[in-house]
Amino acid sequence: MPGKLFAVALMGAALTLSGCGESPEQPAATDAVGIPGMKISNARMVLAPVAGNPAAVYFDLAYDGxxxxxxxxxxVTGANSAAFHDYAEFEDIRQMQEMLPVPLKKGDRITFEPGGKHLMAMDVSPDLKPGGTTEAAVIVSGGKKQTFPVEIRAAGDER
Incomplete structure (x- = not known):
């Protein structure tokens, strides 16, 4: 029994000593937030002309993953909720509706623009002001997230 205790103590000392000095090389950290191959540009939020109404977020998305x-x-940071919307025709009336998930494959390009696909931000904080910025994120099935900065514009500004 004393031999076993000595062996255990010796192993513990070896482990403790191996913690001193240089540490073993660690693999490079990977970006936990981001979707490989996805680029988002030209992002802007247009605030509603009436306080309390939803704001619209427009941007260009390129996917080469x-x-x-x-x-x-x-x-959308500063909004209680956000949802993708698009327009569709129903009984000869063009209406805005929530979008179903949008599949993306390598080479796809989507423009989120006025009168088409866009991101609605609901219950926007009064702290979000024209000339400022906020952050938005698109989330794909499976939970990966791509965040991007968004310029904030007033209702009458260029969309």
């Missing part, structure tokens, strides 16, 4: 993904949901 190797894996197929689907835009599933979104977030």
């Amino acid at each position: 190797d894996r197929q993904v689907a835009l599933n949901r979104a977030e």
Whole structure:
């Protein structure tokens, strides 16, 4: 028994000593937030002309990733909720409606623009003011998130 205790103590000392000095090389950290191959540009939020109404977020999305993904949901910092919307015709009336998930494959380009696909931000904080910025995120099925800065514009500004 004393031999076993000595062996255990010796192993513990060796482990403690190996913690001193240089540490073993660690693998490079990877970016936990971001979707490989996705680039978002030209992002801007246009505030509603009436306080309390939703704001619209427009941007250009380019996807060159190797894996197929689907835009599933979104977030906007300073808004209680956000949802992708598009326009569709129903009974000869063009209406805005919530979008279903949008599949993306390598080479896809989508423009989120006035009169088309866009991101609605609901219950926007009064702290978000024209000339400022906020952050938005698109989330794909599976939960990966791509965040991006968004310029804030007044209702009458260029969209």
